[in-house]
Amino acid sequence: MVKNSFIFLVLIGLAAILLNLFAGFNGSTELGTIAAHYASKGIEEVGSANLVTSVVVSYRGLDTLGEVTILFLSAAIIGFFLKVDNTDNKNRQLKYTSEILNTASQVLVPIMLLFGAYVFINGHLSPGGGFQGGAIIASGLVLMFIAQPKKEMGHKMINIVESVSGVSFVLLGVAGILFASGFLDNKILSLGKFGTLFSAGIIPIIYILVGLKVGSELTGIALSLKENQNEA
């Protein structure tokens, strides 16, 4: 317990630092210059109704590329790390899942997939976007795994989707250099009419790619974890 109390003291110290950090904090009342710029100019520059989307995909597109990469990395590592060869695949024993879950999943999974697709297609208009949509799709698939543990599902398909979407994301970025003023530039397509589905340049396309990619990657992770599942 001496150790824990010591840890407690240290954390107190850390807390003190954090309190100092926000000593000057009194809820901001105005947007910072950059934020204001996004809010006011965002429409004509990017043309996406969802400002967050315009920041995520366009202004800070490189970050997005990065986070996609991170997910990709984790998926790749986990896939390599938890790879199971058939020898220890034989003696896996899995619990029997309930009837209700099975039936419900059969109803729910398609709807979830559909909803996910909707969310990332409309990412630039309404709350949501590629990551959210991808997460929803993945959770749908996870639900399927839970419902039918025995069901085998190969990584091949997932990998293909991953790679295709990823590569085309990069290619879009390069297209930005070639046809517009910079990497990941939004204006290689016309911004279109504000507020419609086909607007805001390549944002919808990117978000679709991101959605697919995130979905497949999360699924891949879940799948690798599932394959290691063993309740013996």
Add this chain to the structure above:
Amino acid sequence: MENITLQNISLAIGILVILIGLWGLLTQKNLIKIVIGFALFDTGIHIVMVSIGYIKNRTAPIIDSAVDMNNASNLVVDPIPQALVLTAIVIGLGITALMLSYVLKMYQKKKSLDITNYKDLKW
């Protein structure tokens, strides 16, 4: 009572969650619980981020019927922290997933979830 605004509360909660997460990370012996501690720590940071971006009685940064696009800069909250938190969440997710897979592997090798059994290398 004046300065107890929404941000301050959420900020305080965020810091609290950070500390709780660290406490779990540092004191728990069970690997899974350590990972949970880390996840809490991460979440706390996310709460802090969001609460920083918030501005009193303004709405989400989405231009729709509720927001006049010419006066947007006075109606919406700061979109940047939200964008950042999105990225941060994904990164946290990736790391957590990695941690869990590590735990899984470690458990498969040693059949133990106690971190004190994993001092293979030291000094």
Add this chain to the structure above:
Amino acid sequence: MKILYVLFSFFIILNYGLLQTGFIRRITARVGKRIGVPFYQPYIDLVKNYAIRSQFSHGVMFYLGPVFRLSGGIGIFLFMPLIYGNEMFSNFSMSGDLILILYFMFIGMLGMALGAGEGGHPYSIIGITRGLSQFTTIEVPMTLAVISIAAQYQTLSISEIVAAQQGGFMNWTIMTNPLATAAAMLAFLGMIGYAPFNVVNAPQENPLGPPTEFHGTFLGMLQTNRVILHVIESILFMNLFFGGATNWLALIVKAFIIYFYAVFIGTVFPRFRIDQSIKWFLFIPTILGILAVIFIS
């Protein structure tokens, strides 16, 4: 011309040495309640030894050993001024000073050691190592004393040291620098090599020691050397501490007294083991020497 004078004085020293040895042997015999040999015995020995033809040798160094030894002895003689203020009898002392004399003593030691070593007899070396060990420690008080008087007179040339002591008894080093004299005279006992410091050649204990490897002419040379060396060392001390000599008579008297003092002690004292004598030389005489140096500086 110089050569002739040198040879002449060499002749004197040699005869005087032989006689002295004879007398001393007789005296010691009497002390030991024996009759002893006639005083001319050394002459007989010398002639006999030089007459004997040795029929075998152990190799080159067996020849060189005695030669080294004797040339060491004669060398000291050659570079030693005998009579103060007399060009004829100051030998080659103009070519080297006190340091040279001190270091010439080594040559004799080395020669003896090499010769005996060449003999190849396992025991001959025992005496040699004993001799060397003791000799190093004898040198300590000696060196201190020499430094002391050199610092006192600010010269290393023997003739000048003698010159500085002229003009009466009170100017002798023994009066002006008694500590140095004391240290040196104690070292002198070791140099001459009577008891208590004669375990080196120890005629009784190891009869197979160095001297017995040599016989005939070799032995003769060694004896000659021994005779000369004793006289010359006495003369060295006379020059350094007792005002030197202005004529042959003074030289002989002083030398005899100095030598006799060693003999006297030798006949009345028992013998030291090597490590004892080492310790002894490094104790009282060394302290005296250090004091002498300190007082001078």
Add this chain to the structure above:
Amino acid sequence: MVGPIYIIAIALGTAFSLGFFKNANRNISFSLMFLAMAFLTFISGQWLYAFLTQQQETIQIFTAGFKPPFSISLQMGFHEAVFLTMINSLGLLSAIYLFDHLREKGVNMMMVFMLLFMGLNVVVMTRDIFNLFVFLEISSIALVGLIILEKKQDAISSGFKYLIASGVISGILLIGIVATYYYSGSLYINDLISANLSLVKGGSVAVFLIMIAVILELKPFPANGWALDVYQSVNAGIGPIISGGIATASLFILYKLLPIGGDAWLLPIGITGVISFLGSNFLGIKQKSSNRILAYSSISQVGLLMIIMSLSTSLGDKFEFVFFSVLISQYLAKAGLFWIAGIINKDEIDDWNILKKSPGLIVLVGIFMFTLLGLPPFPAFYGKWELIMNLSQSGNFVWVGIILLGSLFEAIYLLRWFGKILIKQDNLEDLKIKFHKLIPVIFVSFAILLFSYLTAKWSGLIGIKYYIPFIIALLIFAFDFLPVFIKNIAAISTVAWYSYVLIYQTYIPENDILRIVFGSIFLIGAIIMLIPGFTFKGKRQGFYPLVILMFSGLAGLIEARTTFQFFFAWEIMTLASYLLIIRGKNAVKPSFNYILFSMAGAFTMFAGFGLAFAETGSISLNALADVLVYANWAYALIAIGFLVKIAAFGVHIWLPSSYAEADDDVTSMISAILIKSGVFGLIILMLSMSLKNAVSPNIPYVLGWIGAIGALIGNMMAIYQEDVKKLIAYSSIGIMGYILFALSMMSHMGWLTAFTYSIVHFLYKGLLFLAIAGVIYRTQTRNIYEMGGLIKRMPLSFISVLIGIITLAGMPPLAGFAGKWMFYNAVIMKGWYLQGAIVFFSGIVAFLYCFKLIHNIFLGPLKDNHRKLKEASIWWLIPQFILIIGIMVISVYPKIVVEPIGQYLSMYFPNDGLVWDGTTASTRLGYWDATKIMTVFAGMFGVLFIILYSMSRKTQLVEQFNIVFQGERPERPETTHYAHNMYAPYNKALGFLTAPFITSAWKFVYESIHSISDQVRKFYTGNGQTYAMHIIIYVVVFYLFINGGF
């Protein structure tokens, strides 16, 4: 030119598209990845080239078609280009090295590998702090992936530790970034810099969090347990990526973000660096695992780089030079060592002697280690020099001390390791080397050589001619397959040519006696000592390059005009001699002592030069004379370096065993020649400093006592040695004691003595060692009591030894007496009577071992197994007789040598000189006529010999068995032969003088350092939680340190 943005595009595109090849042939996917890496390297390389050659401007790359701060922008400047080129080329080489692993492990790992470097590239280039965070995360996650390249248990657990630690750190960084955004309203680094947040109350904390996170990324001691475990557990191919790639990038992050913190952060970073450097080097001492040693070493190097960075302002325009020379050399050398470790694939450094199978690799390991240690001619040397000089100029003497101490610790563990490689051992299993693993190592070593040359040019501290010897050495090394005979001729002719140029063409016209004397000792001596090399059979690989280096180092000492050149030559000479000694059979441990003492001495010398520079601001050797304030300190520190080399009393313990164990001709080289370098140094030092009154006279006084005691102890020890080489070695200590004593008298006669001794000692010590070496070469034993009677078998060697010892003992009429005689005069003039007496006593003691030497080897009964011995080889005898001629000339006619030296000295010491009248030399005390003495002696000797011979001519030679073998057991001589434990009574009386108290004192120091280090390192418990704990404690403490409270 290809825009830097394509680095991202290509890397990512390749990584993503690799997914298509999951099940295809892996060679395809590998070659795809390899091409991508190559292209990255190419891009960064061409930018670097552009910056170096045509004045390329720093450019900004905007993404998303908006200007910063509204969008993320990258920057490509000179520094970025350098770092990117380093990182990417490392990636390329690592790819080659890891070829088989990556191929075997499959596409996923290739993706991870690819993305790791992509992340690092963006981290270096980006100007947006959140973007930096994201890509930092990418590379650290990718590292997590590479850690488990082989799924070993310890790798997995250390990977988990790493995950926890880096998670915490990045969390802290994230909080910092968000808060910074809140306070500045921007994420663009240039805005953050201009906003200078440190003034805002919370802003300063935000900056603190960012900075501390970056510092923690650099794995500072002690909050770095996780990193160490990772280093130790990973595949050796990954180590370079961590230390050379990630650490380098993190350094650049610190460099990039430093302006945000402002100058207030320089000092804290410096202190962190100091702690890291000292701490990890100290803990490195006790390590056994090669990877972990490398881990400690790279962390310490990062610490050093942090120090340099913290000095960026005071270093001024030197900053880039210092920083890059240290950074790049450690980056290259570390990579090489890690890769070799992977090739050997043995964790324990005790098993590294498997390398004996492939000498080429040993050479490479040597290059890498000496690069790490910052020894010349390798790049870090120049950097460290500038660093120390600058530090001392700005008065941070404490830091200088700490840095040098840390470097000494580093030297301890690296050199011990190097020694372990060379330990002889039979039945080593042989080592199979995959070619593709060898390529990067060789490449790196060449890069080091090239870079050393570039830094030398860049530094402008030494002329190009200092590199001629290295070129020659490399040439000889290239022709190492030739037989000894040719190489020996080549070496001799090289030295001969050099000595002709140096002495005959340069110094004799200048009539610079000091340099003529020592130049001839060094170089002509070298020629003489090289002659015995002809006896050696076979190739003698690696011997001649080292010899050339050693002697060029010595020549460099003579030529040096600045302290830098002097130190450079000094280190070269030390290093080469160390490598020469270590070639001996059991020389590993002794040579370790030698190099350790030498390094310590070199470091104190270094500090001394620093002090001198701090005061005079000039590195010219003559400027030493102008040192006034620090005079005593500088003098003492520099002197210590030389004292170590001449094995003065107190630091003498390295000498005997090193001499004994070195090869026989090497022994004669170092004992006769090398040791004089210390004397030369002392003379230079005293001429420039002691003559001024700035130095207190107490220091020479103390030196005098040290010399006297050294002389006594050295000779005393010598007489008890049974190992003949040790005996002579100890006598060297004694003689060096004389010389030190004579020098410290600071009078004309004293210095004359010192010079004469130096020459004469060179002659007879070389003579003795050569003769003894010849004997050992025949008898195959070094135990003196196993020899005897050899005069019958090798008379010529006997003559050399006889002359040698007569000279050594200083008996007239030979040259040694000249020294003794001057000595008496000097002492009595100076008035140092007691010290003088001690010295003389030791001189007489010398007589004992001289006799032991000649008797036990050549006289006495001949041993049974030596009856058939032949005389030593002609190649051993020729140099001996050259030396004998030298001795004889000086004995008969010392004037030719002594008079010019006297004239030279009277420039400095006008009074109490030696007056020459014909052949008679006289001082105001005494006189001495060597020529007459010689003639008289010779005449008398001849006469007597003729008499004796004529009297007993027809003698027969007595064989050994005509007299008894009394009491001797030929098969076990040491039991009864008197030659064993000779002088027992002497020991009984005076043994207490030779108790090895100095040795045990040093032993105590050494061992206590080790045990402390062993205790301290225990706080790395190996528990991931504890490590996370360390991190948070570090943060809190650091905060307290900076703000002095909450």
